[in-house]
Amino acid sequence: MSKTTATESATDKSKLSQTEQHYFTSYDHYGIHEEMLQDTVRTMSYKNAIMRNKSLFKDKIVLDVGCGTGILSMFAAQAGAKHVIGVDMSNIIEMAKVIVEKNGFANKITLIRGKLEDITLPYKKVDIIVSEWMGYFLLYESMMDTVLYARDKYLVEGGLIFPDKCSIHVAGLEDSQYKEQKLGYWENVYGFDYSPFIPLVKKEPLVDTVQNSAVNTTRCKLIEFDLNTVKIEDLAFESEFKLEAKRQDFINGLIAWFDIEFPYEKRKGNTPVYFSTGAHASYTHWKQTVFYFADDLECEIGDILKGKLKCSPNNRNNRDLDIVIDYEFMPKGPGSRQRRVIGQNEYIMQ
Numbered sequence: 001m002s003k004t005t006a007t008e009s010a011t012d013k014s015k016l017s018q019t020e021q022h023y024f025t026s027y028d029h030y031g032i033h034e035e036m037l038q039d040t041v042r043t044m045s046y047k048n049a050i051m052r053n054k055s056l057f058k059d060k061i062v063l064d065v066g067c068g069t070g071i072l073s074m075f076a077a078q079a080g081a082k083h084v085i086g087v088d089m090s091n092i093i094e095m096a097k098v099i100v101e102k103n104g105f106a107n108k109i110t111l112i113r114g115k116l117e118d119i120t121l122p123y124k125k126v127d128i129i130v131s132e133w134m135g136y137f138l139l140y141e142s143m144m145d146t147v148l149y150a151r152d153k154y155l156v157e158g159g160l161i162f163p164d165k166c167s168i169h170v171a172g173l174e175d176s177q178y179k180e181q182k183l184g185y186w187e188n189v190y191g192f193d194y195s196p197f198i199p200l201v202k203k204e205p206l207v208d209t210v211q212n213s214a215v216n217t218t219r220c221k222l223i224e225f226d227l228n229t230v231k232i233e234d235l236a237f238e239s240e241f242k243l244e245a246k247r248q249d250f251i252n253g254l255i256a257w258f259d260i261e262f263p264y265e266k267r268k269g270n271t272p273v274y275f276s277t278g279a280h281a282s283y284t285h286w287k288q289t290v291f292y293f294a295d296d297l298e299c300e301i302g303d304i305l306k307g308k309l310k311c312s313p314n315n316r317n318n319r320d321l322d323i324v325i326d327y328e329f330m331p332k333g334p335g336s337r338q339r340r341v342i343g344q345n346e347y348i349m350q
């Protein structure tokens with residue numbers, strides 16, 4: 001049943017835009033899948049969410065949106081699903097087919113190559129959607145759009161989405177040394193002035209692991225999405241934040257991360273599987289996202305940093321994100337007037 005070949009793709013890749021072709025090509029190589037599979041926080045969260053809730057999967061039709069190597073499809077089949085359909089546009093689906101057959105799931109899992117938006121499913125409706133769609137800063141790559149498309153077209157009334165809750169969080173951080181290294185580098189490159197690069201570097205959020213000890217304010221939840229109800233237009237958002245400094249320090253920017261939660265069977269002792277990609281949690285390949293401010297804010301304990309973050313898909317490439325952060329740092333106490341800063345910084349995640 002799981003017969004797919006590169007030539008049978010429901011989508012003609014050569015007709016996609018250059019950016020779309022590039023996006024799907026980036027998932028062709030096994031290396032990116034190796035990194036995701038080896039992210040045990042990520043992969044074990046999916047496994048636990050599925051295997052600890054087998055009763056939800058038993059005899060159900062499951063759609064795996066962006067199945068990659070087929071790992072989530074196989075978890076769902078193992079949990080007792082009646083049938084699983086895995087869909088992927090990238091060449092990796094050819095390997096998924098081999099893996100699925102080798103592990104004895106050929107009769108349980110059907111793999112279809114193409115963009116989810118272009119394929120015809122062998123079932124009119126599915127009971128459950130599983131998908132690992134999250135990008136840096138949660139929304140980079142905008143693959144959630146595809147999951148919502150699948151939900152609206154295929155999910156039965158009352159069907160489940162794994163995962164179904166996600167939220168983005170921010171806090172202030174001290175990172176003077178690294179910030180200086182990242183920007184200062186361009187001032188003298190082998191004796192030459194490369195400073196015209198600095199405005200470009202400032203615009204790009206940094207995806208990297210941050211030591212939790214660098215976080216020097218309280219945390220704030222920026223926004224929460226419920227995949228059962230959210231609409232694509234809600235993914236362009238503007239949210240306020242308010243943070244309180246926890247020590248005398250400098251705030252050089254914001255650190256952002258996301259948290260994920262899965263549906264679960266409501267029975268005694270059962271709790272939802274959840275994971276966080278914050279600096280306070282175990283490493284994941286999503287790391288954290290840092291937005292350096294143009295200003296370095298000199299804070300005392302209890303000082304408040306308020307602001308708003310606006311996020312929207314980029315007009316030229318909707319998988320990129322335009323982000324604007326307005327901030328207002330109004331310290332109290334000694335030297336507060338000199339330390340007061342109001343700023344606006346623009347970023348692009350690409």
Ligand SMILES: C[S@@+](CC[C@H](N)C(=O)[O-])C[C@H]1O[C@@H](n2cnc3c(N)ncnc32)[C@H](O)[C@@H]1O
Nearest residue numbers: 027036066067068088089090114115116132146
């Ligand atoms: C983050 S990977 C997850 C792979 C796999 N589910 C796992 O957990 O290891 C996302 C996959 O979704 C696929 N994908 C993204 N958008 C898609 C679309 N619109 N239609 C089909 N596949 C898509 C990509 O090619 C990629 O293999």
